[in-house]
Amino acid sequence: MRVIALLRRRPIEAAWGTFAAANLVAMGLWPSWETIPFHFIWISLTLVYGFRVWRVTATYLTLGVVVAATGALILQDAFIGQQLWGELFEVPLMSAMFLAMVWHARRRHEALAVVERQAAQRASLLERQERFLHDASHELRTPVTIARGHLEVLRRTNGNPAPEIDVALDELERIEQILERLLLLAKADQPDFVVLEEVDVEPFLEDVFMRWSEVAPRAWLLGVLASGKLAVDPDGLRCALDALLENAVKYTETGDLIEVRSRAANGGVVIEIEDGGCGISEDALTHIWDRFARADAARTRAHGGVGLGLAIVDAICKAHGGRCTVRVNGDTTTFALFLPHLRTLLRAHPAHVAELLRNS
Incomplete structure (x- = not known):
């Protein structure tokens, strides 16, 4: 049952396994034509790995099984004279080509993982920055408004011109403008930022x-x-x-x-x-x-x-x-x-x- 569940989760690998098994049978049944199914097995293995990068253990286990199965069939045919002994060199050659593919695919996979992590970190950082801008701007508006109200009351009740109060009110007005702009920028990525x-x-x-x-x-x-x-x-x-x-x-x-x-x-x-x-x-x-x-x-x-x-x-x-x-x-x-x-x-x-x- 566990094998069936695994095959259901990985239909590409299941299809390749069936294809490879059929070609191994063909190598055994038609020795004089076995180089064709032999290359089908190796080429299809390389293509599948290009789409689905497996873990290291699964990769080398699969490689070992393919090397043993194809090598054994060619070796058997060489012993009975149906294949040249030189055909055995095809097995390590195809193995080396597959390993080169594995190396490049794993490097690409690792590079993509690094890029995805960096993108996620950058998105998280931007989200935290936007949240900070929104929260800080929102929370600061209340004390600024209160301070402005007290200063305006003080200016009205003071009776005498007070340049210091005017300067403080100007600075508070400037702070209010900054807070409004920060809030506006914090909403820039929201879907309702603009209403057309x-x-x-x-x-x-x-x-x-x-x-x-x-x-x-x-x-x-x-x-x-x-x-x-x-x-x-x-x-x-x-x-x-x-x-x-x-x-x-x-x-x-x-x-x-x-x-x-x-x-x-x-x-x-x-x-x-x-x-x-x-x-x-x-x-x-x-x-x-x-x-x-x-x-x-x-x-x-x-x-x-x-x-x-x-x-x-x-x-x-x-x-x-x-x-x-x-x-x-x-x-x-x-x-x-x-x-x-x-x-x-x-x-x-x-x-x-x-x-x-x-x-x-």
Whole structure:
């Protein structure tokens, strides 16, 4: 019963065993043709082992049985003169070829096992990191909110201007923003990270542009916008654009150009945000999408942030099946977001908001 159960668990080995036994019978019945079933046995053994790497004991036991059975039949036929004695050299030759296959297959099997272990460890590490980010961000929000509330009460009841309280409130607000972004990044791998709905690209970008054009005194320009319906998460896209425009404001001065434009491409839309600020060094381009990365490590904390904005942009784009890129030409930096699934595409034309801004 145990043998039958084993054969049921290993149908390939059972089929090969039956095939090998039939060929051994053929070697015994037709000695003059025995080299054909002999090679069938060895070739099929090598093929089976290539698919099913056995344990060392089972491998050498199987090899020993095949060597003994085929060698005995050839030796018997050589004694009675039906085979040449030189045919016996086929047995060690085929054994050596099979052992070479065993060596390569085991190395490949061990390499795959190492890769799988490393992948599992990396996945476990990423899962623990995401859990830590989520838990830490969630747990820190309560004490930050409490501290902010006490400081605001203290400022109202103090009666006198207190710059220290204003600084503390600004820092708490900054911490709250960091916690919100950490929570957002912690959800990046969740299946419900983005909830798609159809958005009209042109008015959506106009709304984002109008909000930011009132924030900072820059030379704001709304360029040509592509028309059409885009399947996106509107909150996620707005968050990504806000992060890019916040960066553009940070690294530009009063009067510098910041342009928002879009165009249809490859069945989707490319949204570009260009600024004429200080640019990005080539060394920084390779890691600006990483979490906590900064374009310039020497920047002050107030100016450079903590390096989560572009990581959020990257996560949101990838969750939509898109991608984000950046190109630098001197002091001009252009971030481009490609998002797929644009439909009902009409002729691209300048937005009427740009005309309103020029006439105002």
